[in-house]
Amino acid sequence: MRIDIAALRLTLGYLLLAGLWILLSDQLLTVLGLSLAQLERLQSLKGLIFVGLTAALLYLVLHRHAQQYRRARLQLTSNEERLRLALDATRDGLWDWDFAARRVFFSPSYAALLGLTPQALGDTRDAWAERLHPEDRERVLQALAVDQQYDSYDNVYRLRHADGTYRWFHSRGRLLRDEGGRPQRFIGIASDITQQRANDESLRQAAAVFDATQEGVLVTDPEQRIVHVNPAFSRITGYSAEEVLGQHPTLLKSGRHDAAFYQSLWQALHNRDAWSGEVWNRRKSGEIYPQWQCIRVIHDEHGRISHYVAVFSDITALKRSQRELDYLAHHDPLSNLPNRLLFTERIAHALERSKSEQLRGAVLLIDLDHFKHINESLGHNVGDLLLKSVGERLQQDLPGGCTLARLGGDEFGLLSETCAGAPQAAELAQNLLRCLEAPFRLDEHELYIGASIGISLFPDDADSVEQVLRNADSALFKAKSSGREGYAFYVQELTDYARQRVELASSLRHALDNHELRVFYQPLHDLENGNPVGMEALVRWQHPQRGLIPPAEFIPIAEDNGMIGPIDAWVLEQACGQMMRWNAEGSALRFVAVNVSSRLFSRGELDLKVAQVLAETGLSPQQLELEVTESAIMEDPDAALSLLTRLRALGVRLAIDDFGTGYSSLARLKRLPVDKLKLDQSFVRGLPDDIEDAAIARAVIALGHSLGLYVLAEGIESPAQVDFLRALGCDYGQGYHFGRPAPVTANHGGTPMATVAQASQTDTRS
Numbered sequence: 001m002r003i004d005i006a007a008l009r010l011t012l013g014y015l016l017l018a019g020l021w022i023l024l025s026d027q028l029l030t031v032l033g034l035s036l037a038q039l040e041r042l043q044s045l046k047g048l049i050f051v052g053l054t055a056a057l058l059y060l061v062l063h064r065h066a067q068q069y070r071r072a073r074l075q076l077t078s079n080e081e082r083l084r085l086a087l088d089a090t091r092d093g094l095w096d097w098d099f100a101a102r103r104v105f106f107s108p109s110y111a112a113l114l115g116l117t118p119q120a121l122g123d124t125r126d127a128w129a130e131r132l133h134p135e136d137r138e139r140v141l142q143a144l145a146v147d148q149q150y151d152s153y154d155n156v157y158r159l160r161h162a163d164g165t166y167r168w169f170h171s172r173g174r175l176l177r178d179e180g181g182r183p184q185r186f187i188g189i190a191s192d193i194t195q196q197r198a199n200d201e202s203l204r205q206a207a208a209v210f211d212a213t214q215e216g217v218l219v220t221d222p223e224q225r226i227v228h229v230n231p232a233f234s235r236i237t238g239y240s241a242e243e244v245l246g247q248h249p250t251l252l253k254s255g256r257h258d259a260a261f262y263q264s265l266w267q268a269l270h271n272r273d274a275w276s277g278e279v280w281n282r283r284k285s286g287e288i289y290p291q292w293q294c295i296r297v298i299h300d301e302h303g304r305i306s307h308y309v310a311v312f313s314d315i316t317a318l319k320r321s322q323r324e325l326d327y328l329a330h331h332d333p334l335s336n337l338p339n340r341l342l343f344t345e346r347i348a349h350a351l352e353r354s355k356s357e358q359l360r361g362a363v364l365l366i367d368l369d370h371f372k373h374i375n376e377s378l379g380h381n382v383g384d385l386l387l388k389s390v391g392e393r394l395q396q397d398l399p400g401g402c403t404l405a406r407l408g409g410d411e412f413g414l415l416s417e418t419c420a421g422a423p424q425a426a427e428l429a430q431n432l433l434r435c436l437e438a439p440f441r442l443d444e445h446e447l448y449i450g451a452s453i454g455i456s457l458f459p460d461d462a463d464s465v466e467q468v469l470r471n472a473d474s475a476l477f478k479a480k481s482s483g484r485e486g487y488a489f490y491v492q493e494l495t496d497y498a499r500q501r502v503e504l505a506s507s508l509r510h511a512l513d514n515h516e517l518r519v520f521y522q523p524l525h526d527l528e529n530g531n532p533v534g535m536e537a538l539v540r541w542q543h544p545q546r547g548l549i550p551p552a553e554f555i556p557i558a559e560d561n562g563m564i565g566p567i568d569a570w571v572l573e574q575a576c577g578q579m580m581r582w583n584a585e586g587s588a589l590r591f592v593a594v595n596v597s598s599r600l601f602s603r604g605e606l607d608l609k610v611a612q613v614l615a616e617t618g619l620s621p622q623q624l625e626l627e628v629t630e631s632a633i634m635e636d637p638d639a640a641l642s643l644l645t646r647l648r649a650l651g652v653r654l655a656i657d658d659f660g661t662g663y664s665s666l667a668r669l670k671r672l673p674v675d676k677l678k679l680d681q682s683f684v685r686g687l688p689d690d691i692e693d694a695a696i697a698r699a700v701i702a703l704g705h706s707l708g709l710y711v712l713a714e715g716i717e718s719p720a721q722v723d724f725l726r727a728l729g730c731d732y733g734q735g736y737h738f739g740r741p742a743p744v745t746a747n748h749g750g751t752p753m754a755t756v757a758q759a760s761q762t763d764t765r766s
Contacts, residue, residue: 010061014054014057018050018054021050021053025046025050029042029043029046092109092110092189092190092191093106093107093109093110093111093112093113093189093190093191094106094107094109094110094187094188094189095107095110095171095173095187095188095189095190096185096186096187097125097185097186097187098184098185099183099184099185099186100184102124103123103124104123104124104125104128105123106118106121106123106128110190113167113169113190113192114131114159114160114161114162114167115161115162115163116162120162129141131159131160132157132158132159132160133157133158133159133160133166135158136157136158139157140155140157143155151174151175151177152172152173152174152175153171153172153173153174153175153186153188154170154171154172155170155171156168156169156170156171156193157169157171167192167194168192168193168194168196168197169190169191169192169193170190170191170193171188171189171190171191172188172189172190173186173187173188173189174186174187174188210230211230211231213230213232214232214313215232215311215312215313216229216230216232216233216235216236216237216291216311216312216313216314217229217230217232217233217309217310217311218233218244218249218309218310218312219307219308219309219310220249220307220308220310221306221307221308222304222305222306222307222308224248224249224308225246225247225248226244226245226246226247226248226249227245227246227307228241228245229241229244229245236283236291236312236313236314237252237281237283237284238283238284238285239251239284243284249310252281252282253281253282254280254281254282254288255282256280256288257279257280265277265295269295269297269308273296273297273299274294274295274296274297275294275295276292276293276294276295277292277293278290278291278292278293278315279291279292279293279312281312289314289316290314290315290316290319291312291313291314291315292312292313292315293310293311293312294310294311294312295308295309295310295311296308296309329341330342330345332405332406334384334387334388334406335387335388335391335392335406336391337391337395337404337405337406337412338403338404338405338406339405339406339407339408340405340407340408340413342405343403343405343407343413343415344465344469346403346415347363347415347465347468347469348465350415350417350458351458351459351463351464351465351468353417354458354459355459355463359417359418360419360420360421360457360458360459360460361415361416361417361418361419361457361458362415362416362419362424362425362428362455362456362457362458363413363414363415363416363455363456363458363468363469363472364413364414364416364425364428364429364432364453364454364455364472364487365407365411365412365413365453365454365469365472365473365475365476366394366411366412366413366414366432366451366452366453367410367411367412367451367452367453367454367476367480368390368410368411368449368450368451369449369450369451369452369480369484369485370449370450371383371386371387371409371410371449372410373635374386374447374449375410376635376636378445378447381443382442382443382445382447385442385443386440386442386447386449387406387410389440389442390412390436390440390449391404391406391412393435393436394412394414394432394435394436396435397431397435398414399416399418399428400418401416401417401418402414402415402416402417403415403417413472414428414432416428419457421457422455422457422489425455425457425489426455426487426489429453429455429487430487432451432453433450433451433453433485433486433487436449436450436451450484450485451485452476452479452480452484452485452486452487453476453479453486453487453488454472454473454474454475454476454477454478454479454487454488454490455472455475455487455488455489455490456468456469456471456472456475456489456490457489457490461490471490472490474490475487475488475489475490476488501557504549504553504554504557505557505560505561507543508541508554508557508558508561508563509561509563511541511543512563512566512567512570514544516541516542516543516544517539517540517541517542517567517570517571518539518540518541518542518743519537519538519539519540519571519574519575519578519743519744520537520538520539520540520741520742520743521535521536521537521538521578521592521741521742521743521744522535522536522538522734522738522739522740522741522742523535523734523738523739524536524593524712524732524733524734524738525732525733525734525738526731526732527713527722527725527726527730527731527732527733528726528731531588532588532589532738533589533590533591533732534589534590534591534592534593534625535579535589535592535593536592536593536594536595536627536734536741537571537574537575537578537592537593537594537595538551538595538741539551539555539567539571540741540743541554555597559597559598559599562599564597564599564600565597565599565600567597568594568595568596568597568599568600569600569609569613571594571595572594572609572610572613573613573616573617575592575594575624576592576613576614576617576619576624577617578592578744579591579592579617579619579623579624580617580618580619583619583623590623591622591623591624591625591653592623592624592625593625593626593627593653593655594624594625594626594627595627595657596626596627596628596632597632598629598631598632598635601628601632601633601640601643602632602635602636602639606626606643606647607643607646607647607650610624610626610647610650610652611650614650614652620651621650621651621652622651622652622653624652624653625652625653625654625655625675625676626647626652626653626654626655627655627656627657627678628640628644628654628655628656628657629656629657629658630656630657630658630659631658633656633672640672641671641672644672644673644674645673648673653675653676654672654673654674654675654676655674655675655676655677655678655712656672656674656676656677656678657678658678658680659677659678659679659680659700670707674709675709675710676704676709676710676711676712676731676732677700677703677704677709677710677711677712678711678712678713678714679697679700679701679711679712679713679714679730680714680715681714681715681735682715683696683697683700684697684713684714684715684716684721684725684735685715685717687720687721687724687725688720688721688723688724694724697713697724697725697728697730698728701725701728701729701730705729710731710732711729711730711731711732712730712731712732712733712734713725713730713732713733713734713735714734714735715734715735715736716733716734716735716736716737716738717735717736717737718737719737721735721737722737
């Protein structure tokens with residue numbers, strides 16, 4: 001039993017005082033010599049006084065003890081309240097493990113951290129251990145056992161919350177021991193650090209991103225002293241962290257930006273707490289480079305500026321790529337000349353200048369003549385080399401203020417911003433044509449190429465880019481139509497003509513279905529005896545509004561829009577059917593001639609179509625003559641030879657139309673299975689007076705006969721021409737002298753005899 005020292009001291013004091021009182025008071029009474037009665041009374045009084053004094057003394061002792069107890073209770077209550085408030089303020093929970101009672105006390109705040117009440121949480125270590133995360137349980141219980149050997153405890157683990165999730169806890173405690181050093185109580189606090197761990201993880205990730213990001217990061221304090229940079233900053237700028245910490249960011253300034261730029265930057269930071277844009281800065285090496293930079297203002301909890309953060313990236317490569325893309329977007333990759341986009345932009349700029357500075361200029365569209373034949377016969381590689389060489393040659397000796405561009409295919413454009421008028425534009429076009437006269441030597445080929453040029457003047461002809469190009473294109477068409485290898489200016493009539501072409505092209509698509517096409521026939525005569533030998537079928541278009549449209553107006557349109565093939569097939573059917581009707585009427589005509597367009601001829605299926613029509617109409621092949629132009633044959637001579645051979649096998653007649661206007665090879669010509677050459681009317685028109693026409697006519701007739709071919713002269717309009725051609729030995733003739741093309745209905749009941757009779761009366765021998 002443990003003796004209370006304070007109680008023992010109080011008891012011994014009381015015994016001493018009481019003993020002294022009894023001994024001293026009795027001796028005093030004996031000394032006084034009182035009577036027995038007086039002595040008895042004084043003994044009673046002495047006892048009463050002793051009781052009173054001891055009672056007073058006991059009261060004082062008990063009163064003092066009660067005061068001390070109350071003060072202790074108040075102090076304990078105050079300490080408990082302070083502890084509770086402290087735990088509440090720190091959101092911590094108290095735990096107290098009593099080893100003797102084998103119970104654990106958990107404060108209400110501890111239970112609240114797990115979403116529980118103290119009753120639900122329980123008061124045993126096993127109940128608490130059940131809430132440990134499976135991955136943490138063994139480690140935590142082992143740590144608790146080990147820590148009983150030490151006075152302090154610190155651990156981190158996960159406990160299951162009432163909602164089923166696991167929360168991270170940081171637990172700290174102290175072991176209390178008795179006088180014998182044996183563990184008596186284990187007491188401590190626990191904190192929920194789930195959010196803190198999440199924040200720490202976010203900070204670690206942010207730090208990893210900060211260090212690993214490819215963008216440079218610079219952080220300054222409110223006085224704009226650099227306090228932190230990341231590795232990318234050093235990699236981009238060349239400055240190490242030690243070299244720039246404490247420095248001002250003006251260390252990086254390039255000097256390219258004026259004060260207004262920085263004033264605008266700071267104004268944006270003041271108004272929006274952020275700025276982003278392109279900045280040119282200087283590396284440590286002195287190199288000036290572009291960067292895209294974003295700056296943000298960071299405020300503390302009181303709203304005061306705590307930091308400035310700048311994030312930037314080096315956009316040198318991006319700028320270079322942009323320049324390359326811009327070049328590719330505005331230049332032709334083959335010739336490195338400006339392309340259509342850049343060309344139109346410069347025309348727009350020139351038009352603006354012409355308005356403000358009263359300047360005049362010209363746009364020339366240059367189209368290479370017969371480039372398609374070179375490209376297809378020699379291959380695209382040679383064609384590309386030729387285009388590149390043409391661009392280089394056209395660019396030579398160009399006057400100042402000119403832009404040469406490749407617009408696509410074999411078309412080039414030239415903008416002259418200082419062309420005073422038509423004479424200067426014509427001289428420029430002539431120079432361009434002359435520079436192409438010399439041959440091009442490419443891959444062991446010697447090539448000649450000409451060009452046609454359309455010219456539009458501004459602001460005379462147009463005041464917009466679209467109109468200038470449209471006018472130049474119209475002029476180019478005129479140049480091509482005039483025989484190529486020349487130039488032409490735009491006039492308003494060309495625009496009207498182009499508009500009519502569009503309208504005609506639209507109407508032509510319905511002409512066959514609406515039965516608007518007609519077949520006219522022109523007689524072919526034997527020049528030796530003047531007798532008609534055949535008829536040539538010629539197509540005409542009876543337009544419902546415009547009346548009869550000549551073939552020279554709608555045939556080119558049909559060739560462009562692909563209608564010429566169906567039209568040729570229709571004419572072939574009509575001509576063969578009409579020849580059968582003439583045979584039934586007893587006509588002396590030997591054949592009917594039908595023109596075959598280059599489009600239908602190049603498709604290679606002409607023999608199948610001819611065989612089908614002959615079978616359907618019943619016409620003898622010997623009574624059908626097909627006229628193919630020289631240029632159509634020479635587009636692909638080998639394919640043409642194969643097709644002509646198949647047609648000849650059918651038994652039809654074959655003639656080469658417009659002979660002398662193309663570029664036939666005599667070596668190929670002699671191999672073609674044809675029966676007749678048709679001398680083009682351009683060589684007949686000047687006969688008999690034109691010496692050159694006479695020489696050509698004489699040569700063609702002699703050539704034809706030497707190859708065993710008949711020769712027919714087109715466009716005969718006078719008796720003198722008939723006599724001259726007959727003298728040269730020409731076999732057949734055709735032209736207004738014998739008769740104009742006319743529909744069958746004009747020939748008295750559907751026969752051509754009236755026309756033939758009329759033509760016979762005009763023969764020089766009649």
